Amino acid sequence: MRPITATLINLYHICHRELWLHAHEVRMEFFSDAVQDGKQLHETAYPQRADRNREIMLGGSKIDFYDPKTKVVHEIKRGNKAEQAHVAQVKYYLWLLEQHGAPGATGLLEYPRLRQTQKVELLPEDYAAIAAWEADIRCIVESEQCPPVINKPFCKQCSYYELCYVDE
Numbered sequence: 719m720r721p722i723t724a725t726l727i728n729l730y731h732i733c734h735r736e737l738w739l740h741a742h743e744v745r746m747e748f749f750s751d752a753v754q755d756g757k758q759l760h761e762t763a764y765p766q767r768a769d770r771n772r773e774i775m776l777g778g779s780k781i782d783f784y785d786p787k788t789k790v791v792h793e794i795k796r797g798n799k800a801e802q803a804h805v806a807q808v809k810y811y812l813w814l815l816e817q818h819g820a821p822g823a824t825g826l827l828e829y830p831r832l833r834q835t836q837k838v839e840l841l842p843e844d845y846a847a848i849a850a851w852e853a854d855i856r857c858i859v860e861s862e863q864c865p866p867v868i869n870k871p872f873c874k875q876c877s878y879y880e881l882c883y884v885d886e
């Protein structure tokens with residue numbers, strides 16, 4: 719299996735089926751208005767950021783905005799409905815930074831459309847949680863069986879909606 723990435727950590731906290739499909743290269747995001755809107759938000763929300771922040775790759779994970787002076791990871795999201803997944807993703811970035819010799823970073827989850835921000839820190843209990851997430855993700859992805867649909871309201875916003883509910 720390919721390295722576990724922050725994207726997989728995020729999807730693990732949203733939907734195991736979405737995680738499995740994404741990990742098996744079944745990609746539908748080009749047809750998703752929500753994904754395209756999110757990309758546009760990333761490009762336009764904070765145009766001044768490009769000067770001082772860096773995009774960095776750690777293993778297979780890409781951090782879009784990292785300020786090396788303040789050691790802050792900025793993660794921009796459209797809405798906060800999947801907040802738990804967003805927090806897990808940023809904690810994973812902080813853990814990855816530490817693993818790559820840059821300890822002590824903090825994260826800032828930013829919801830420009832809601833005018834909200836949330837600080838994210840890597841806490842002592844997160845190390846065991848991250849190890850458990852990774853083990854679980856390996857199990858799900860290595861299974862030959864795609865997990866079942868979850869019938870949640872947010873499925874309608876998901877890029878796999880047509881695929882998951884094609885028979886309905």
Ligand code: SF4
Nearest residue numbers: 733867868873876882
């Ligand atoms: S549509 Fe729902 S069940 Fe299907 S992948 Fe997306 S979130 Fe999961």
